[in-house]
Amino acid sequence: MQRSKIFVKKTKKGSVLKVVREHYLRDDIWCGSKTCDVCLQQAAILEESPELESNLCRQPHYIVTDTNVVLHQMDILEVPVIKNVIILQTVLEEVRHRSAPAYKRIKDILTIRDKHFYTFTNEHHKDTYVERQPGESANDRNDRAIRMATSWYQEHLDIKIVLVTDDMENKEKAKKDGLTAYTVSEYVKSLSDSPELMDKLALRTSDKTTGGKAKFPEHLPLSEIQRGIKSGNYMQGSFQASRDNYLEANVSVHGSEKFDMVLIQGSHNLNRAVHGDVVAIQLLSESEWSCPSSLVLTETEKEEEEDTPNKENILKEKKSQVPKQPTGKVVGIIKRNWRQYCGILQPSLIKESTKHLFIPTERRIHKIRIETRQAKTLEGQRIIVCIDSWPRNSRYPLGHFVRALGAVGDKATENEVLLLEHDVPHTPFSQSVLSCLPEMPWRITEEDSKRRMDLRHLDICSVDPPGCTDIDDALHCREMDDGNIEVGVHIADVSHFIRPGTAIDKEAAKRGTTVYLIDKRIDMVPELLSSNLCSLRCKEDRLAFSVLWVLSQEAKIIDVKFTKSIICSRASLTYAEAQLIIDDKNRTDAIAKSLRGLNRLAKLLKKQRIESGALTLASPEVRFHIDSETHDPIDVQSKELRDTNSMVEEFMLLANISVAEEIFREFPNCAMLRRHPEPPPSNFEPIIKAAQSKGLQLNVDTGKDLAVSLNDAQLADNPYFNTMLRILTTRCMMQALYFCSGMLPEADFKHYGLATRIYTHFTSPIRRYSDVIVHRLLAVSIGADASYPELTEKKKTHALCFNLNFRHRMAQYAGRASVGLHTQLFFKTRVIDEDGYVLFVRKNALHVLIPKYGLEGMVFLTDEKKRSPFTYDEQESIQRCGDVEIGVFDHVVVQVSIDRSNVQHQKLVLRLVQPEIPGFSVPSSGPPSAKKMKMDTS
DSSP: OEEEEEEEEEOTTSOEEEEEEEEEOBSOOOOOBTTOSSSOOSSOOBOSSOOOOOSSOOSOEEEEEOHHHHHHOHHHHHSTTOOOEEEEHHHHHHHHHHOHHHHHHHHHHHTOGGGTEEEEOGGGBTTTOOOOOTTOOHHHHHHHHHHHHHHHHHHHOSSEEEEEOSOHHHHHHHHHTTOEEEOHHHHHHTOTTOGGGGGGOOOOOOOOOTTOOOOSOOOOOHHHHHHHHHHTSSEEEEEEEOSSBTTEEEEEESSOSSOSEEEEESHHHHTTOOTTOEEEEEEOOGGGOBOOOSOOBOOOTTOOTTHHHHHHHHHTSOOTTOOOBOEEEEEEEEEOOOOEEEEEEEOOSSTTOOEEEEEESSTTSOOEEEEOSOHHHHTTEEEEEEEEEOOTTOSSOEEEEEEEEEETTOHHHHHHHHHHHTTOOOSOOOHHHHTTSOOSSOOOOHHHHHTSEEOTTSOOEEEEOTTOOOOOEEEEEEEOTTSOEEEEEEEEOGGGTSOTTSHHHHHHHHHOBOEEOSSOEEOSSOHHIIIIISSOOBTSEEEEEEEEEEEOTTOOEEEEEEEEEEEEBSEEEEHHHHHHHHHOTTOOSHHHHHHHHHHHHHHHHHHHHHHTTOOOOOOOOEEEEEOTTTOOEEEEEEOOOOHHHHHHHHHHHHHHHHHHHHHHHHOTTTOEEEEBOOOOGGGGHHHHHHHHTTTOOOOOSSHHHHHHHHHHOOOTTOTTHHHHHHHHHHHHSOOOEEEEGGGSOGGGOOBTTTTBSOOOOOSOTTTBHHHHHHHHHHHHHTTSSOOOGGGGOHHHHHHHHHHHHHHHHHHHHHHHHHHHHHHHHHGGGOOEEEEEEEEEEOSSEEEEEEGGGTEEEEEESOOSSSOOSOEEETTTTEEEETTEEEETTOEEEEEEEEEOSSGGGOEEEEEEEESOOTTTSOOOSSOOOOOOOOOOOO
8 A cells, every 4th residue: 555745845056845755554463463464474583471470460461662752761661571562663763863863772672682672663564654734743643543553453353452652641641442551650660570660760751842941051142141240240251161171161251340250160150152152151159159169071982971970070079178160150141153063973873874973173062963874984184163043952062064074083084174163264265266376486676665765785694493394584794993883674565566455365364374284384475475475595596574673782772763664685504504503603604603603692681681570381292204105104302492493582572562662663553563461370270289289389479470480490309390380381371362452551561571661563464464564564654655444443453363373273273173183194104102291180081292292192090991099189299009109290101092993083192101100001012212303401
């Protein structure tokens, strides 16, 4: 028998389609009972004489369940005593759509012969199929189908049929139809021989909705949020999920003088907010305030629904003598900042299911539930997914598949992932952008020469990292007849080639910065400019913007001049080559004298900065050696810092400060400057506590006090201690930001780290768009170029600064991610023991830094399978095991390897080798590398 289902649907383009689906009904579907002599069945499953004794139904009987029983009372169905159960196709299909774990469990039960569970295909049986009636909900139709099938069984067999349902309306309708129906609780209670089943009973109220139970509070409507913010009941802020604890976040409050940051803990209080959202929050009462957990909690791939409450209970454990901070809950979403996310598919356990989980690469993003029929194809692939919604009744946000990127572990794919994840524009330059480039061969025109100072007679050279092709800056130094010294910093004149409002200008403004990965560079401007016409290459005439100082022998500024110029570099040197020239006493040529003069003055300038309170911080930086054929990393080492690194840095800083003063003097309301806010005292608490653990006191009252304290913080038995302390201090700093001078009071211009009252970026216009704007401002200031409206509109400058800050931050993160990727590639075929130092001590992990690789990772002290042998002292921030104590800054030896337990999601893991903890430490794979590293401890 054939039935047709006809319905219409609207397409994305707005068209209406008529869809006809054929539904076949049969009369030869077996009932599955051994008592039946009508059905021509070969292997009946349901027993002829069921032995289950119930006080409510004393005669032999079969059980028919509805959907909610299978979804919520699986623990009852799994016990051995429950047998001879008919699972209808209607129920099985609904469970499959609503809960993959429940569907898998019921499918497993159906394979157990001794349980005698039978699937009856009622949707294709001519006597049990029911059509949905006009105005009838899908849920009501399914309930009617269940009652129809129960009634058919009751008439078809000479054995009692019992319908078990927790839906009271369904139960009452069944009784009106003359069927025997009980709730799960009633039926379980009637099993007198199995009283222990009551402990397995899930006590639930009736739930008629097909969406399931709400897991989160309802979000307030925007109108109510706005009233609440206006009245002060609610606050607005940016939601920042934790990288280390998926049940914890902070909200950076907007426009509040009393609260800068509010802690959010627990999934209920997080209330479906996603990292980056603008949310409305309500403060909890002060008695409910908490403090950040010392636990590292990650949402595991195989985590079950019930695991989250257990982890939340751990968060609520009493924290002794730890200062609490303002804590709140999310009450509404003001603006969703969802984007496309890269990651991998976690296929459903159900073979034929189309609903799967997506695991984002970004740890701060929840898993996303998507629907796709390409699961087999997408396994082992990096894919992109978008979030569409996050209903109250879903543990995870719901989204859709966008596209596949390539195989997991493929270097090109992983590079694409990190660029997309950090929103780095990396498509090829458009034809409209390329059409803005000058025609080749390019040469300096007579008009250019007339308007510029010709400095080609000077002994100018550049000093850069090895392999650098986008040379922004060059320097010179020469003695003057009056005993003073002339020093010049010459910067590529990119603004000559990039004119305001052109396609290339708009593209550069959008990109904001060049992004440097380990094996590639994503240019802000086309290569013809970045590596050729703007690059200050050796022995080629180039256009520059020069800052010329007259300095005393003590490096005091006597005079400064800014000019557009033409230069010709005498030499393009690496830091190492420049250092060799300085150190070679036999070199007495002009370049050698210039470099020695620059080096001497740079040391004086640095001394002056440090005396003013400038900070010398540290960060682990590494250099990879790449195989020329495979392009895989074959070696990695810490970057070596020489005097020439500092030499170049000091004169770039001096140029940036001098230019900042000039453009602010000329454009007090629209100068593009850069500031570094002073960190709030609370930011320094981790390093103060860490220093105290080693018997040292840090004074953080002012930048100068901090600089002095850092210089004095030394431990004779730990030469790396000072560098570690400086690395931790770097983590306490605020982010440096571009800003428009007209948008802030002058008192807020200060750059805390450099201890200067004003600062900007001028010295890298090939790779930073901020420097292009500063060049334009300076050119107008000295009469070398004309202004244009957007240059002096502070609101447009302010908006531009916002984008540049975002692009600069993302470029930094992408660079770090590239280091992480190549580190993982390096260890793909290696298991190596390395020296490490403890950065932070958590309740269940040690956060370890491995300086040789610039690598940070967690040594987990426990997992779900074994108990930790350590005892955590939260007050002292120490892990103890017998006589062994591990605290901040302590030296450890860790084994670095790749966890290949999940082929699709391989990850770098650290395991403790030393100190040796019986039953916990792993055997050594060999002695740690003895290669010495030169670290910046100055």
